Amino acid sequence: MPKWLPIHRLLQLRLTRYAWIILCLIAIIQFFATYGYYNYEHLEEENLNKYLYKHVNPKLMIKKSKPECKYEGILQSTKTLHTWEATKTFNDFIPKGIMNGSYAPEDCNPIFSVAILVTYRNRQSQLDIFIPYMHNFLRKQNIHYKIYIIEQQDDKPWNKGLLYNIGAKQAIAENFPCLILHDVDLLPLDESNLYACLHQPRHMSASIDKFRFVLIYKTLVGGVLAITSDQYKKLNGFSNRFQGWGGEDDDFATRIMENKLSILRFPNYMSRYTMLLHKQEAKNSARYDIMSENTSKRNSEHDGLNSVHFETISVKPHRLFTLIGVRV
């Protein structure tokens, strides 16, 4: 071996090469982990007003002595929370103004009424954060809202689509014109993320920290979705056929598109959410088959809101939410 190339020097070279390969692999994994759209197609902030679906629940008391609530300040707010600020504990929560999970602003007449439908099972620690967090967030928005928790109270496979249909039926029976379908593990971070429907379905959780704030695919409607009650009825709601995790939201996106509706979104800086940690639920291995069967047979006419079956149901008002307990 020549003097100018000692063995330790050679080993060092090798190590550096391995280090480079490892770094490249990490970069490739990172790239695929963040794969998606940061600058997804969205409405422009200055045009949002004309898309807003301004409808209140006809049962809401409107007082002529009060002015109409204002929303410009909310839509233009730049206040945002960091992920770590959102998940603090809520021992000091004050439930002022809330009854049966419902709230309306005191000093002005709102122009939006929304029913927030949260499907749920066995996630008590998330619910304990979600409920006070959402009330604190929503009470600042000048809207009339009501939170429904739709709990599957059995050990059968999770059926999120069916639970949403049951919640929607209840909220529609209570005259809510707008439904917001909401995962219990998602908390909005931007004050400007107004909880209201648009004239087209609106995917609200476009920018989630778990996905490094990118939209993972353009037809995603899972997480948080706002849709008018009329549109939900037109689509015949969700398919009731999905048992276990996944697919029901993609199937719902197909229903949206088949009905010539589009999926709108606010800009990413108004659509950020943090996701509370939990272990991955058991995936439904049949989800892709059901999705393609539903599409090819156009099942949506007879599988949905008009074919909701369950064993038992109970509706119980609590102070902070209305609980719909279902055994499927």
Ligand code: NGS
């Ligand atoms: C897709 C699922 C959707 C789900 C989305 C995000 O892969 O149901 O991931 O999930 N589609 C299928 O499995 C066909 S998340 O990680 O946010 O829980 O909503």
